[in-house]
Amino acid sequence: xxxxxxxxxxxxxxxxxxxxxxxxxxxxxxxxxxxxxxxxxxxxxxxxxxxxxxxxxxxxxxxxxxxxxxxxxxxxxxxxxxxxxxxxxxxxxxxxxxxxxxxxxxxxxxxxxxxxxxxxxxxxxxxxxxxxxxxxxxxxxxxxxxxxxxxxxxxxxxxxxxxxxxxxxxxxxxxxxxxxxxxxxxxxxxxxxxxxxxxxxxxxxxxxxxxxxxxxxxxxxxxxxxxxxxxxxxxxxxxxxxxxxxxxxxxxxxxxxxxxxxxxxxxxxxxxxxxxxxxxxxxxxxxxxxxxxxxxxxxxxxxxxxxxxxxxxxxxxxxxxxxxxxxxxxxxxxxxxxxxxxxxxxxxxxxxxxxxx
Amino acid sequence: xxxxxxxxxxxxxxxxxxxxxxxxxxxxxxxxxxxxxxxxxxxxxxxxxxxxxxxxxxxxxxxxxxxxxxxxxxxxxxxxxxxxxxxxxxxxxxxxxxxxxxxxxxxxxxxxxxxxxxxxxxxxxxxxxxxxxxxxxxxxxxxxxxxxxxxxxxxxxxxxxxxxxxxxxxxxxxxxxxxxxxxxxxxxxxxxxxxxxxxxxxxxxxxxxxxxxxxxxxxxxxxxxxxxxxxxxxxxxxxxxxxxxxxxxxxxxxxxxxxxxxxxxxxxxxxxxxxxxxxxxxxxxxxxxxxxxxxxxxxxxxxxxxxxxxxxxxxxxxxxxxxxxxxxxxxxxxxxxxxxxxxxxxxxxxxxxxxxx
Numbered sequence: 001x002x003x004x005x006x007x008x009x010x011x012x013x014x015x016x017x018x019x020x021x022x023x024x025x026x027x028x029x030x031x032x033x034x035x036x037x038x039x040x041x042x043x044x045x046x047x048x049x050x051x052x053x054x055x056x057x058x059x060x061x062x063x064x065x066x067x068x069x070x071x072x073x074x075x076x077x078x079x080x081x082x083x084x085x086x087x088x089x090x091x092x093x094x095x096x097x098x099x100x101x102x103x104x105x106x107x108x109x110x111x112x113x114x115x116x117x118x119x120x121x122x123x124x125x126x127x128x129x130x131x132x133x134x135x136x137x138x139x140x141x142x143x144x145x146x147x148x149x150x151x152x153x154x155x156x157x158x159x160x161x162x163x164x165x166x167x168x169x170x171x172x173x174x175x176x177x178x179x180x181x182x183x184x185x186x187x188x189x190x191x192x193x194x195x196x197x198x199x200x201x202x203x204x205x206x207x208x209x210x211x212x213x214x215x216x217x218x219x220x221x222x223x224x225x226x227x228x229x230x231x232x233x234x235x236x237x238x239x240x241x242x243x244x245x246x247x248x249x250x251x252x253x254x255x256x257x258x259x260x261x262x263x264x265x266x267x268x269x270x271x272x273x274x275x276x277x278x279x280x281x282x283x284x285x286x287x288x289x290x291x292x293x294x295x296x297x298x299x300x301x302x303x304x305x306x307x308x309x310x311x312x313x314x315x316x317x318x319x320x321x322x323x324x325x326x327x328x329x330x331x332x333x334x335x336x337x338x339x340x341x342x343x344x345x346x347x348x349x350x351x352x353x354x355x356x357x
Numbered sequence: 358x359x360x361x362x363x364x365x366x367x368x369x370x371x372x373x374x375x376x377x378x379x380x381x382x383x384x385x386x387x388x389x390x391x392x393x394x395x396x397x398x399x400x401x402x403x404x405x406x407x408x409x410x411x412x413x414x415x416x417x418x419x420x421x422x423x424x425x426x427x428x429x430x431x432x433x434x435x436x437x438x439x440x441x442x443x444x445x446x447x448x449x450x451x452x453x454x455x456x457x458x459x460x461x462x463x464x465x466x467x468x469x470x471x472x473x474x475x476x477x478x479x480x481x482x483x484x485x486x487x488x489x490x491x492x493x494x495x496x497x498x499x500x501x502x503x504x505x506x507x508x509x510x511x512x513x514x515x516x517x518x519x520x521x522x523x524x525x526x527x528x529x530x531x532x533x534x535x536x537x538x539x540x541x542x543x544x545x546x547x548x549x550x551x552x553x554x555x556x557x558x559x560x561x562x563x564x565x566x567x568x569x570x571x572x573x574x575x576x577x578x579x580x581x582x583x584x585x586x587x588x589x590x591x592x593x594x595x596x597x598x599x600x601x602x603x604x605x606x607x608x609x610x611x612x613x614x615x616x617x618x619x620x621x622x623x624x625x626x627x628x629x630x631x632x633x634x635x636x637x638x639x640x641x642x643x644x645x646x647x648x649x650x651x652x653x654x655x656x657x658x659x660x661x662x663x664x665x666x667x668x669x670x671x672x673x674x675x676x677x678x679x680x681x682x683x684x685x686x687x688x689x690x691x692x693x694x695x696x697x698x699x700x701x702x703x704x705x706x707x708x709x710x711x712x713x714x
Contacts, residue, residue, distance in 0.1 A: 001367070001368050001369060002365070002366065002367050002368075003362070003365075003366040003368075004362075004365045004366065005360070005361075005362045006363055006365075008359070008360075008361045008363075009359065009360040009361070009563075010358070010359050011358050011359075011360075011563075012358060205570075205574070205597065206366075206368075209566065209567070209570040209601075210566070213562075213566040217562070240562065244566075
């Protein structure tokens with residue numbers, strides 16, 4: 001078994017300004033890849049303060065799309081390839097961080113085209129990446145994964161290069177300004193990462209340590225997802241549970257629910273976390289009962305059904321139409337997500353996972 | 358709070374041969390730093406197989422002393438500085454791994470003298486280090502610390518450079534050939550690392566996760582230390598608990614018991630783990646009872662006294678003479694080990710820690 005967390009992680013209030021000097025080691029000029037909300041939640045202002053205090057020049061790209069497509073990476077490569085960028089800072093949710101990793105690859109190879117992102121002969125090289133999450137789901141700040149939308153195959157897919165951020169700066173206070181439905185959906189994404197890492201062929205004593213601590217931390221704040229008020233401590237715990245969940249998937253990878261969710265999001269625009277939430281119950285129904293019981297124990301749910309109803313309430317989940325579910329089901333057949341699934345993946349079982357709510 | 362485990366860790370049977378190809382990334386010529394026992398326990402043969410299979414040239418230095426002195430580092434620098442070594446492999450217990458880190462620094466700076474090892478202006482640079490433990494105590498394979506004997510100040514002290522091994526390869530089977538008293542002593546060293554990381558001013562949710570998992574893993578095998586037979590699973594768990602304990606001290610650093618132990622070992626030659634064992638009871642007697650109770654719960658001891666008697670039995674501990682204890686006590690006054698101690702460190706308390714058995 002194998003353990004590796006190459007990213008240096010800091011979690012504290014005012015984390016970005018306090019630890020800004022760490023960014024100097026990556027160079028003198030940064031490209032910030034972010035969306036519009038980072039201006040509203042205070043994170044962009046903090047980052048600009050940190051960079052200025054440390055005499056690091058920077059440019060801001062703030063047009064990150066939700067579920068960014070390959071085309072957006074190429075647009076950024078073309079706009080910034082002559083700017084002598086030393087490192088890339090992904091500031092935002094999974095979309096911004098995943099985009100920043102792909103951009104860091106394509107600015108390292110300024111002459112390469114879009115095909116290079118999905119070239120199996122990757123060298124896993126890029127400009128250094130600093131990741132600053134402002135949601136509590138993706139865990140992308142500690143994973144090597146960058147998921148982009150691919151219109152050519154009508155789904156989302158991870159690029160081939162494995163790019164771990166060198167540094168992750170986590171400050172729960174950014175969640176205070178995050179709309180409740182985003183906190184809720186992203187935190188169900190984190191829950192999904194924990195479930196799919198725990199019910200996973202690659203799970204080891206190392207990954208279980210991280211995953212179990214993730215469940216414990218998540219369970220401390222889960223009830224707050226039903227309310228409207230998050231304390232500073234809740235916010236740190238939401239951020240931390242997503243981070244543990246990221247460390248977990250960095251070792252195990254995600255499984256069937258994430259695979260199916262990509263089809264849901266691509267076809268309906270339903271946010272990623274909510275899409276992931278649809279399939280957790282079905283996945284757990286097919287899993288080893290001993291492992292499932294341990295999850296229930298760690299998270300404080302009395303039964304799988306209580307967990308299912310909780311997710312439905314937190315993400316305001318409605319039924320998906322049959323045609324879409326059929327697409328999800330078909331996308332799983334022969335998918336790479338089957339490799340880490342520890343139970344039989346006959347078509348009958350895959351149907352059970354997909355058609356569960 | 359802060360989390361960083363830059364070392365890539367593998368733990369499995371036949372780990373060294375299975376993962377030998379990973380060493381190719383560090384260069385074409387290695388220096389193996391080891392002691393005599395690696396020839397006996399099969400680890401040196403495994404390592405040579407792995408290097409040959411991957412066309413990596415190597416030289417073997419197998420004269421590592423227990424608690425290696427600075428002079429030994431300089432002797433190796435002088436013997437191998439013209440050999441164009443690309444990376445250093447520390448194979449053995451803490452002595453071999455710690456020595457390999459210091460050697461990796463001095464071969465990176467072949468023109469520097471011994472003073473450089475304790476120069477505060479270190480750049481933390483060295484040749485890459487691969488660490489292969491053959492005991493179950495030090496955790497040096499995942500820490501940045503290299504402790505050497507310093508005859509000039511009559512104790513042991515960590516070098517200034519912080520050198521994390523790039524790769525750690527753990528195979529519990531080497532413990533099968535390890536004399537029982539070494540397994541016992543080193544595994545009490547690991548227990549001490551866990552205790553001193555848990556009762557520590559720098560403890561965080563991140564470090565506690567690792568420390569608690571270390572206690573859980575250690576408790577699975579602690580009873581076997583009283584017997585004479587270790588199964589393959591016991592061996593892997595002994596190795597793993599020491600590894601968790603290493604990750605824990607990599608974040609927190611050791612505290613009073615380790616500080617006092619250096620004086621004991623320097624003056625009497627009592628092995629490190631046993632020397633560390635002397636002071637665990639005294640340290641815990643002064644600590645926050647809530648944290649102490651959690652340790653008892655995780656390790657399955659009914660009381661601190663049961664834990665104390667267990668350590669006495671496992672390490673065959675006798676009383677230390679008063680004069681030596683007085684030296685230990687005096688060495689702690691003003692020591693850097695006080696910085697991480699979370700309780701008051703008045704002379705009265707320090708006496709309590711030292712004079713406890």
